Amino acid sequence: MGLxxxxxxxxxxxxxxxxxxxxxxxxWGGTGLFNVSIHGMMxxxxxxxxxxxxxxxxxxxxxxxxxxxxxxxxxxxxTGIVSLCLLPFAYRLKDLNYFALGCLGFAEIMRLIxxxxxxxxxxxxxxxxxxxxxxxxxxxxxxxxILYLIIxxxxxxxxxxxxxxxxxxxWGRVLRSIREDEKVSRSLGKNVFGYxxxxxxxxxxxxxxxxxxxxxxxxxxxxxxxxxxYTFIIWIMMITGGIGNNLxxxxxxxxxxxxxxxxxxxxxxxxxxxxxxxxxxxxFVIGVVLIxxxxxxxxxxxxxxxxVSRFLKISNYDINKSANVRRDLNERDSS
Amino acid sequence: xxxxxxxxxxxxxxxxxxKAVDGVSLAINDGDITGLIGPNGAGKTTFFKCLTxxxxxxxxxxxxxxxxxxxxxxxxxFHKGLSRTFQITKQLEKMTVLENLMLACKGQLxxxxxxxxxxxxxxxxxxxxxxxxxxxLLKLVExxxxxxxxxxxxxxxxxxxxxxxxxxIAEPEVILLDEPSSxxxxxxxxxxSNYIKKFNREDNQTFLVIGHDMNFIxxxxxxxxxxNQGKILMKGxxxxxxxxxxxxxxxxxx
Numbered sequence: 001m002g003l004x005x006x007x008x009x010x011x012x013x014x015x016x017x018x019x020x021x022x023x024x025x026x027x028w029g030g031t032g033l034f035n036v037s038i039h040g041m042m043x044x045x046x047x048x049x050x051x052x053x054x055x056x057x058x059x060x061x062x063x064x065x066x067x068x069x070x071x072x073x074x075x076x077x078x079t080g081i082v083s084l085c086l087l088p089f090a091y092r093l094k095d096l097n098y099f100a101l102g103c104l105g106f107a108e109i110m111r112l113i114x115x116x117x118x119x120x121x122x123x124x125x126x127x128x129x130x131x132x133x134x135x136x137x138x139x140x141x142x143x144x145x146i147l148y149l150i151i152x153x154x155x156x157x158x159x160x161x162x163x164x165x166x167x168x169x170x171w172g173r174v175l176r177s178i179r180e181d182e183k184v185s186r187s188l189g190k191n192v193f194g195y196x197x198x199x200x201x202x203x204x205x206x207x208x209x210x211x212x213x214x215x216x217x218x219x220x221x222x223x224x225x226x227x228x229x230y231t232f233i234i235w236i237m238m239i240t241g242g243i244g245n246n247l248x249x250x251x252x253x254x255x256x257x258x259x260x261x262x263x264x265x266x267x268x269x270x271x272x273x274x275x276x277x278x279x280x281x282x283x284f285v286i287g288v289v290l291i292x293x294x295x296x297x298x299x300x301x302x303x304x305x306x307x308v309s310r311f312l313k314i315s316n317y318d319i320n321k322s323a324n325v326r327r328d329l330n331e332r333d334s335s
Numbered sequence: 336x337x338x339x340x341x342x343x344x345x346x347x348x349x350x351x352x353x354k355a356v357d358g359v360s361l362a363i364n365d366g367d368i369t370g371l372i373g374p375n376g377a378g379k380t381t382f383f384k385c386l387t388x389x390x391x392x393x394x395x396x397x398x399x400x401x402x403x404x405x406x407x408x409x410x411x412x413f414h415k416g417l418s419r420t421f422q423i424t425k426q427l428e429k430m431t432v433l434e435n436l437m438l439a440c441k442g443q444l445x446x447x448x449x450x451x452x453x454x455x456x457x458x459x460x461x462x463x464x465x466x467x468x469x470x471x472l473l474k475l476v477e478x479x480x481x482x483x484x485x486x487x488x489x490x491x492x493x494x495x496x497x498x499x500x501x502x503x504i505a506e507p508e509v510i511l512l513d514e515p516s517s518x519x520x521x522x523x524x525x526x527x528s529n530y531i532k533k534f535n536r537e538d539n540q541t542f543l544v545i546g547h548d549m550n551f552i553x554x555x556x557x558x559x560x561x562x563n564q565g566k567i568l569m570k571g572x573x574x575x576x577x578x579x580x581x582x583x584x585x586x587x588x589x
Binding site: 176 | 455
């Protein structure tokens with residue numbers, strides 16, 4: 001039973017991290033935006049949902065006792081709005097360092113606000129007693145964990161298909177052109193900044209959703225749950241899975257999470273000298289996994305599809321059958 | 336006398352103390368292939384950037400079909416009908432040749448996020464239409480067999496061709512070509528020249544072509560503007576330009 005519930009907890013985390021990886025894939029894989037504010041957005045989502053769904057308390061803002069669904073939708077909306085703070089950094093021409101620094105700074109500010117603002121977040125104490133959806137239906141802790149896993153997987157499937165539906169389109173094509181060369185997209189009439197805004201807001205909403213799902217899984221959150229390391233873990237998941245491929249995100253999340261949890265199990269079998277350094281060994285293991293995948297397949301486990309739009313005619317498409325050539329090819333002017 | 340489609344008046348662009356473009360005026364008539372030549376550093380490309388909004392103009396005005404376009408961002412200028420290529424070919428390397436072209440189509444429904452969720456059938460129909468158009472243009476420059484390959488796999492000359500038809504697919508008023516002949520072998524240069532003439536003759540497409548390559552420009556363009564040190568030196572027919580003493584001076588360094 002112990003191992004099984006560990007497996008279920010593990011799978012739930014994989015599904016949540018897959019959602020988060022799909023989010024960063026919109027920014028980096030889709031648009032070429034070096035967004036490292038994931039942990040900040042997760043924090044905003046988690047705290048928003050926690051404040052909306054917990055019972056009223058006198059010690060901090062809110063406790064509105066609203067249902068789970070309102071909590072996660074609220075988390076997405078608030079994160080989407082707050083993400084507009086990143087726009088000044090995205091305004092410049094492709095300047096990865098500048099945007100990345102702005103993102104990291106923003107996310108850290110969000111975390112420090114969560115530490116400091118007792119009246120909103122209860123500071124380092126964190127917010128506890130976060131209700132879980134449909135918790136009162138099932139008494140058994142073990143069976144309930146399975147139900148929560150199912151809920152998260154359903155949400156993952158919805159996110160996966162929605163993102164696939166909007167990214168494999170002319171819209172996604174404009175995003176990819178921005179990733180490839182901003183100047184070209186501008187010269188071809190695309191409002192690059194406008195598309196960057198859309199990309200950032202949509203990705204941030206996904207991060208907020210992921211953060212909220214984590215909050216309802218842990219039922220107790222503190223600012224320490226949202227440290228910068230999580231941003232980079234999610235980045236590594238994306239790189240492992242295959243930048244630009246959403247299916248790869250799920251596999252990448254599973255592999256990196258496995259390396260992460262694997263070190264927890266390994267503690268029992270290691271000499272004490274090493275066991276106390278588990279945190280370092282964990283990062284080492286993840287690094288090794290990343291290097292192996294990169295050597296084996298530089299574009300990740302599932303490389304991106306070369307075509308963007310799903311509306312194109314591909315199968316059995318015969319170029320010779322397409323409509324008459326507008327200008328006569330044989331008539332060559334050599335004057 | 337055909338009407339003026341693109342007019343620039345007294346364009347100035349300074350970089351610190353360097354007068355890159357120093358009061359350039361020019362008028363391009365509808366249906367002409369206008370040339371702009373000059374030695375390296377004459378300010379041709381900077382002038383191009385000023386026209387297309389990639390550089391902010393310090394002083395001067397630009398009209399396209401009688402409407403002011405100076406001060407607009409590049410993407411708006413594109414939608415007004417001014418389409419450009421780059422001196423060094425810029426491709427979207429990790430996109431297919433077809434989608435490189437289709438990106439340039441105007442008025443795509445699917446470029447708005449929610450249209451893809453709400454009216455996918457309309458988007459699909461439009462995509463098929465644009466696909467046909469793109470394939471037609473690819474056939475014209477004999478790239479049709481590469482339509483589903485990544486643009487990165489094209490040769491240098493093929494990239495020039497792709498960039499050229501990419502400006503054409505949006506059906507602009509004026510196409511600005513920045514050194515279309517550089518890095519292209521003589522045979523391909525010849526056919527590029529022919530494509531430009533073909534578009535010009537059959538669609539009455541207006542061009543402004545920058546070039547170093549005297550032969551290429553002389554055979555293609557009329558009239559020709561000569562630029563030197565940020566100023567227009569002269570305007571004339573190929574014959575006049577070739578026989579002008581000043582032009583020979585700056586080109587031969589006498």
